[in-house]
Amino acid sequence: MFGYPKRIVSDRGTAFTSKTFRDYCNNKQIQHIQNSVASPRSNGQVERFNRTLIEAINKSTAEEKDWDTCIINVTWGINNTINSTTGFPAYRLMFKAKRSLLQGMGENEKDSEETAEAVQKEAKRNIEKTAERMKKTFDSKRKNPTIYKVNDLVLWNKSECATKDARKKLKEKFSGPYKIKKCLGNDRYVIAALKGVKGYKKFTAVVASDVLRKFMDVTEKEDSSSDSSIDSTEDLIDLLEG
Structure with a gap:
């Protein structure tokens, strides 16, 4: 539906370091970036989303073995919940439409082009404000890294x-x-x-x-x-x- 990604950021699991996956990325012209060992912050967006996903799954099923049966509902809920950073649901930003919990899962209310453009601009401003605030918080606690050289x-x-x-x-x-x-x-x-x-x-x-x-x-x-x-x-x- 969306085509191939331009870039994939992953850990160094064998699924991502295999020749098969490397050849696939080369064939589809996908840039593959592998983060360093035990450095989840290198792929922070995914790790943060995983935390939300796991918490939602835990609340949706009492049996651990049934985790996969609730994925579709959990995903629908996350995609249609207002994001604290953007101020809008992910579904609305992607498809320029909004859904209501009172509507059927297949129904939506389409934004006009003007409304969709205004929503995306506001979401962008919200993201920039949040990013600036988080950077200030991070920088206030950050220490300069030790620099090493070859053969140290x-x-x-x-x-x-x-x-x-x-x-x-x-x-x-x-x-x-x-x-x-x-x-x-x-x-x-x-x-x-x-x-x-x-x-x-x-x-x-x-x-x-x-x-x-x-x-x-x-x-x-x-x-x-x-x-x-x-x-x-x-x-x-x-x-x-x-």
Whole structure:
């Protein structure tokens, strides 16, 4: 009905990293953007909508196994409820028409072209006002990210990726060290596992700066009297990977 999307933003689940999906996007000329590991804010609109969707489903059925049977009603309700940001239901903005709960689900009241244009302009103004207010709130609490460079050693906070297994709750949040393999920009880095580190398993991951912290090597410790032969980060990498 609406054609192919110009862009898809997704996580790094196997459904989205497969060759089949990559070929599909290339064939349909769809730009595919993958967010970093354990960084749901990278796809914030979807994550926020998922929260609303799950809450609505929970209120619509007493049996978890029946969640799919109420999707159609939940979707209809969300699409026809006034959005707090735009000030209008999504259905009206998309189809230039409004529905009433008193009407049948197949009936609607069509806006005139003038009304539809006025509604969309007002919705745009409302979105801009909300975005500006939310940016001010976010910026007031935001800290400048730590900047890393290639071959820096870092520790990775994997707690957001961890399962709810109770046995893992007492484990250290940070693991590593890992090596910065590539700087992607926008506070995103490709990190790689290092041979020689306990539990080594070859892999790379794209992660955000805020889940990393600098690994303090021996040259940065207060005890400068150490007779260690490791004089730099590069030496430590060579030792671990050698």
